[in-house]
Amino acid sequence: AQSVTQPDIHITVSEGASLELRCNYSYGATPYLFWYVQSPGQGLQLLLKYFSGDTLVQGIKGFEAEFKRSQSSFNLRKPSVHWSDAAEYFCAVGAENAGNMLTFGGGTRLMVKP
Amino acid sequence: EAGVTQFPSHSVIEKGQTVTLRCDPISGHDNLYWYRRVMGKEIKFLLHFVKESKQDESGMPNNRFLAERTGGTYSTLKVQPAELEDSGVYFCASSQVYRADGYTFGSGTRLTVV
Numbered sequence: 001a002q003s004v005t006q007p008d009i010h011i012t013v014s015e016g017a018s019l020e021l022r023c024n025y026s027y028g029a030t031p032y033l034f035w036y037v038q039s040p041g042q043g044l045q046l047l048l049k050y051f052s053g054d055t056l057v058q059g060i061k062g063f064e065a066e067f068k069r070s071q072s073s074f075n076l077r078k079p080s081v082h083w084s085d086a087a088e089y090f091c092a093v094g095a096e097n098a099g100n101m102l103t104f105g106g107g108t109r110l111m112v113k114p
Numbered sequence: 115e116a117g118v119t120q121f122p123s124h125s126v127i128e129k130g131q132t133v134t135l136r137c138d139p140i141s142g143h144d145n146l147y148w149y150r151r152v153m154g155k156e157i158k159f160l161l162h163f164v165k166e167s168k169q170d171e172s173g174m175p176n177n178r179f180l181a182e183r184t185g186g187t188y189s190t191l192k193v194q195p196a197e198l199e200d201s202g203v204y205f206c207a208s209s210q211v212y213r214a215d216g217y218t219f220g221s222g223t224r225l226t227v228v
Binding site for chain 1: 117118158173216217
């Protein structure tokens with residue numbers, strides 16, 4: 001069975017600082033990997049996804065993520081955080097043999113200091 | 115186009131009462147999913163409809179939960195009777211394609227059982 005771990009429950013960064021949110025997954029084959037963001041009162045918005053090909057994926061809002069098969073990781077990065085990035089971030093994995101069900105990590109809540 | 119709409123956005127009910135959550139998917143999306151996040155834990159899959167048929171209901175926690183999608187349009191998720199541990203956020207998503215990257219999530223219904 002697939003699983004996703006987001007080791008950091010809370011992260012606080014200063015506005016303008018760089019950001020990296022960690023995600024580790026467990027799955028026997030190449031998974032489909034996703035990052036979602038949930039802002040207060042909003043639904044889950046897809047930031048980016050990886051299916052195959054280039055392991056560095058660009059997403060919306062200036063985010064990127066890198067798939068590292070050897071480390072079973074798919075960490076999310078942003079070079080300069082804006083106050084509006086404060087939200088909860090979820091890493092998720094999907095698999096072809098699991099239909100299109102998503103398995104989510106526990107989420108990382110990001111706070112941005114002025 | 116309109117997104118995935120969920121009603122109500124919040125619901126507070128007493129233990130033992132019945133609550134019905136509704137999800138209106140994006141028009142033309144045959145696939146509809148329910149997920150939930152209880153007490154700050156992971157977002158977990160509940161079930162998947164293809165049109166009006168239940169494709170996968172492996173995540174439904176027990177027989178107090180009943181999901182329907184009559185006519186293959188909107189879906190309802192009824193909890194009867196509600197228990198304290200049912201409190202959480204219930205997300206609905208829809209997709210046109212049978213693949214994990216096709217999801218559009220709604221804003222969720224926050225259910226509080228007291």
